[in-house]
Structure formats: C-alpha cells, structure tokens
Amino acid sequence: MGFTDKPDSDSGGSPSDDEKKLGLDRPGVEIGAFESRAHGQLPPDPDAGLSAEERAKIDRRLLWKLDLRLIPWLCLLYLISFLDRTNIGNARLFGLEDSLNITPGQYNAALSIFFVSYSLSEPLTNVLLKRLRPSVFIPAIMLAWGLCMTVMGLVHNFEGLMATRFFLGLAEAGLFPGINYYLSCWYRREEFGIRAAIFFSAAAVSGSFGGLLAAAIQNMDGIGNKRGWAWIFILEGIATVLVGIASFWMVFDFPDEATFLSDVDRQRVLRRLKADQQSSAEHEEFQMSYFWASVKDWKMWLYAVIYMGCDGPLYAFSLFLPTIINGLGYQSTTAQLLSVPPYAAAALLTVAIGYIADRTHQRGLCNIGVSVFGVVGFAMLLSAESPGVQYAGTFLAALGIYPCIANTITWASNNTEGVYKRGVTLGFVIGWGNLNGVVSSNIYRRVDRPLYRIGHGVVFSYLVLFLLGGSALQYVLLRRENARRRAGKLDHMVAGKSEKEIEAMGDVRPDFLYTL
Numbered sequence: 001m002g003f004t005d006k007p008d009s010d011s012g013g014s015p016s017d018d019e020k021k022l023g024l025d026r027p028g029v030e031i032g033a034f035e036s037r038a039h040g041q042l043p044p045d046p047d048a049g050l051s052a053e054e055r056a057k058i059d060r061r062l063l064w065k066l067d068l069r070l071i072p073w074l075c076l077l078y079l080i081s082f083l084d085r086t087n088i089g090n091a092r093l094f095g096l097e098d099s100l101n102i103t104p105g106q107y108n109a110a111l112s113i114f115f116v117s118y119s120l121s122e123p124l125t126n127v128l129l130k131r132l133r134p135s136v137f138i139p140a141i142m143l144a145w146g147l148c149m150t151v152m153g154l155v156h157n158f159e160g161l162m163a164t165r166f167f168l169g170l171a172e173a174g175l176f177p178g179i180n181y182y183l184s185c186w187y188r189r190e191e192f193g194i195r196a197a198i199f200f201s202a203a204a205v206s207g208s209f210g211g212l213l214a215a216a217i218q219n220m221d222g223i224g225n226k227r228g229w230a231w232i233f234i235l236e237g238i239a240t241v242l243v244g245i246a247s248f249w250m251v252f253d254f255p256d257e258a259t260f261l262s263d264v265d266r267q268r269v270l271r272r273l274k275a276d277q278q279s280s281a282e283h284e285e286f287q288m289s290y291f292w293a294s295v296k297d298w299k300m301w302l303y304a305v306i307y308m309g310c311d312g313p314l315y316a317f318s319l320f321l322p323t324i325i326n327g328l329g330y331q332s333t334t335a336q337l338l339s340v341p342p343y344a345a346a347a348l349l350t351v352a353i354g355y356i357a358d359r360t361h362q363r364g365l366c367n368i369g370v371s372v373f374g375v376v377g378f379a380m381l382l383s384a385e386s387p388g389v390q391y392a393g394t395f396l397a398a399l400g401i402y403p404c405i406a407n408t409i410t411w412a413s414n415n416t417e418g419v420y421k422r423g424v425t426l427g428f429v430i431g432w433g434n435l436n437g438v439v440s441s442n443i444y445r446r447v448d449r450p451l452y453r454i455g456h457g458v459v460f461s462y463l464v465l466f467l468l469g470g471s472a473l474q475y476v477l478l479r480r481e482n483a484r485r486r487a488g489k490l491d492h493m494v495a496g497k498s499e500k501e502i503e504a505m506g507d508v509r510p511d512f513l514y515t516l
Contacts, residue, residue: 069252092322094214114165124424125174134178144167146241148168149236299514307432309469313463374399417507418507479516486513
C-alpha cells in the first residue's frame with residue numbers, strides 16, 4: 001500500500017511535484033503511491049488527453065470563475081458584519097452614553113456581552129452551516145443581525161442596549177468561521193491564504209469606511225427626533241437586511257451542489273480538492289467522533305492561543321481607535337477621519353501577506369515577522385507622549401494585527417482535514433479568540449486617558465506572549481512532526497488499513513505534511 005519498500009514504477013521517473021508535496025518521496029514510500037491514494041477515487045477526468053498547457057489554462061479559467069462568484073460578495077458580507085459589530089465605537093463619539101444615561105462601565109458591559117454570546121455560539125455554527133446549506137444559513141443569520149442592528153437604534157436605556165448587543169452577537173456568530181470554512185472547501189491549501197486575506201481585509205476596509213460613514217450619518221442628528229448615533233445603527237441595520245435578502249440568490253452551496261457550476265466544472269473542482277488531500281467537498285454524516293477528534297488535537301488548542309493573540313488586540317484596536325485618537329486631542333469628526341489611514345494600510349498588508357504565505361508555504365514565519373510590527377507599534381503607544389508618535393504607533397499596530405488574523409485562520413485550516421473536524425476546529429479557534437473581546441472591551445477606561453497605559457500594556461502582552469510566542473512554538477512543533485513523518489516513524493499507524501480507512505484518518509495519516 002505504498003508504505004513498504006518496493007521497486008520504482010515502470011516509468012522509472014522521479015517523484016512528481018505532488019508526491020514531494022505530500023511527503024511520498026521519502027525512503028520507504030513507493031513512487032507513484034500518490035496516484036493510488038490521491039487520485040484512485042477521483043471523479044472521471046473531463047480533461048483526459050489534453051496537454052499540460054491546456055490543463056493549466058482550463059484550471060486558471062476555473063479559478064477565475066470561482067473567485068468572481070464567491071469572493072466579492074463574501075467580502076461585502078464580512079465588511080457589513082464587522083461594521084455592525086464595531087460601529088458602537090463610532091456611536092460613542094456622537095453622544096450614545098449621554099443619550100442613554102449610561103456610565104463608562106455600562107458601556108464596556110454592552111461591548112462585552114456581544115462577545116459572550118458570539119464566542120459561545122461559534123464552535124457549533126459550522127455544523128449548522130454544513131447541515132442547513134450555506135445558501136440558507138448565511139442569509140438567515142444576516143437577516144437576524146440586521147434586525148438586531150436596526151432595533152439598537154431605537155433603544156432608550158442600558159437594558160435595551162444590552163439585549164440588542166447580546167442577540168447581535170448570537171446572530172453574527174456563524175459568519176466569520178462559516179465563510180472561512182466554506183472557502184476552505186473550494187480551494188486548494190496553497191490557494192486559500194490569499195482568498196482568506198482578501199476576505200478578511202474587508203474588516204480593515206470597514207474600519208476606514210465605518211469612520212467616514214459615521215461622520216456622514218452624524219449630519220442626520222435631530223431628524224425624526226433621533227440622535228446621530230441612533231441613525232448610524234438604523235441605517236446600517238436596514239442595509240444589512242437588504243443585503244441578507246439578496247444573499248439568498250448570491251450565496252452558493254458547497255462544490256458538489258453549487259448551481260453555478262456545470263457538471264464538468266464540478267468534476268474539476270472535486271478532483272483538484274481530492275488531489276490536495278481534501279475531503280471537505282464531499283458528503284459526510286456528522287458523528288460526535290469528529291467533534292472529539294478536534295477537541296483532542298493539540299494543534300487546535302495552540303492555534304486558539306495564537307488566534308487570541310491577534311483577535312484580542314484586533315477588537316481592542318477597532319473598538320477604541322476613534323477613542324484613542326480623540327484622546328490625543330482631536331475632535332470627534334476629525335478622530336473618525338484620522339482612523340481611516342491605519343485601516344487602509346492594514347488592508348493592503350493583509351492581502352500582501354496572504355499572497356506571500358501562499359507562495360512560500362511559510363505561514364508561521366509570516367505570523368512571526370508581521371507580529372513584530374504590532375509589538376513595536378504598541379511599544380510606541382506605551383512609551384511615547386507625543387500625539388504624532390502615538391498616531392504613528394497606531395499604523396504599526398494595525399499592520400501587526402490584521403494580517404495575522406487571516407493568516408492564522410488559513411494556517412489552522414491548512415493543517416486540519418476532514419469535513420466536520422475542520423469546521424469544529426475553526427469554530428473553537430475563532431470562538432476562543434473572540435471570547436477575548438470581553439477583555440478588550442474593558443481595558444481602555446476613560447480614567448486612563450489620554451495615554452491609556454493599561455490598555456496598551458494588555459494588548460502588548462497579548463502580542464508578545466500569545467501571537468509571537470505561540471506562532472514560534474507552533475512552527476517548531478509542526479516542523480518536528482513533519483520530520484517524524486518524512487522519516488516514516490508513523491507508518492505503523494496505517495498497517496492493515498484500506499485506502500478508505502487511511503483517507504478517513506485526515507491530517508493524522510502519516511503522509512499528510514503540515515504547512516509550516
């Protein structure tokens with residue numbers, strides 16, 4: 001079965017690029033075993049007999065088709081999602097606390113309650129996504145959170161704000177882990193990073209767009225006896241509902257059921273995923289064993305630590321950047337506008353890192369390198385008192401945080417195989433990271449302005465210990481595990497197993513090499 005010493009195949013050639021990628025070029029592995037394992041159960045090849053150049057042209061055209069159908073709309077959905085969860089920071093500058101007669105502590109509680117419902121719901125949302133289908137699940141949750149957002153603009157007290165923030169978190173919980181899981185079921189591992197980066201860059205764009213939009217909507221202050229901050233919630237909520245309705249036609253199901261694909265293109269998508277050792281496009285009945293496989297996987301817990309190292313700072317930064325800039329002496333509208341450039345720079349670097357990590361297959365090193373920007377940025381915010389230096393620090397902070405979000409999710413997805421195991425793993429990783437939003441919501445206190453030493457110090461610690469330190473540890477451990485697999489030290493695990501049983505092992509199978 002390919003894990004024993006055998007003579008070379010009749011071709012007598014060297015291992016193929018795919019065999020090298022999968023670790024099947026090591027001593028003791030039959031050359032050509034990749035064909036029997038990865039290709040043996042593929043759908044019929046619709047391009048049999050075509051030259052390599054013709055196949056490559058068809059593959060590029062197929063990828064372009066997938067990108068145009070999937071990426072732009074999903075980016076719009078996440079832009080709206082991130083805008084809706086963080087626009088409360090903009091509303092604060094326009095009198096939210098005074099209108100509702102709430103204290104700074106109550107405001108922080110309203111921020112925190114979102115992350116409680118959001119985080120606790122995330123681990124199981126991908127199971128619901130798989131069972132209900134993306135074309136139903138994603139539009140449905142958008143309608144739910146759009147209604148919550150609209151109602152938030154109608155509340156008159158602290159209790160109403162808390163209730164709407166709780167249900168907003170509950171409704172939004174399925175989008176980010178769901179779409180990352182969904183995209184991982186469409187693209188090969190070396191193609192996923194740049195798409196995830198483009199998708200997540202919508203969060204940075206929403207930061208820029210949110211500040212500009214809030215500054216414009218504020219001009220509606222007094223219309224209908226509503227304050228400007230209320231109109232921010234109402235108008236953005238209505239927009240979310242309209243996009244949610246359109247999503248019933250714009251969001252497609254998984255590759256084996258997607259209506260925009262022809263039968264031939266569907267075969268091509270499934271074949272290229274299978275060749276990448278992915279089963280995520282196939283039907284698979286949920287079993288609790290998949291859940292426990294994720295819970296018992298040490299990689300999942302370390303990815304959760306890494307993700308909290310960038311997600312906690314992400315929410316601290318996005319929720320309080322207008323407040324931080326305001327504390328430097330700028331007025332509310334100016335603070336909104338000055339928050340735009342750091343987000344724009346972060347969006348560009350996020351896409352660039354996605355591209356670099358895809359080409360180099362070095363996601364861990366990308367995390368380590370990029371996190372240094374964040375560490376330096378928050379060191380500047382901690383130590384400097386000059387508004388100019390602190391504003392420069394916000395640029396480096398954004399550059400060090402945003403690219404690591406998409407890169408970490410892609411890294412975890414690349415190294416987790418199996419339909420439900422990957423979904424549960426991403427839910428746990430993202431859920432744990434978002435739970436740290438509770439911490440982020442309570443570290444920038446008004447009594448600490450204008451320097452916010454405590455808030456900056458907590459974020460600095462997250463970046464050093466969890467993001468930088470966790471990424472370095474994960475890189476070392478995965479590199480060591482790959483060396484063991486290449487040396488054949490785990491080959492005994494497949495003794496006596498059929499091809500189907502070996503494939504069902506997912507990322508535990510000895511020939512699965514982890515992306516570093």
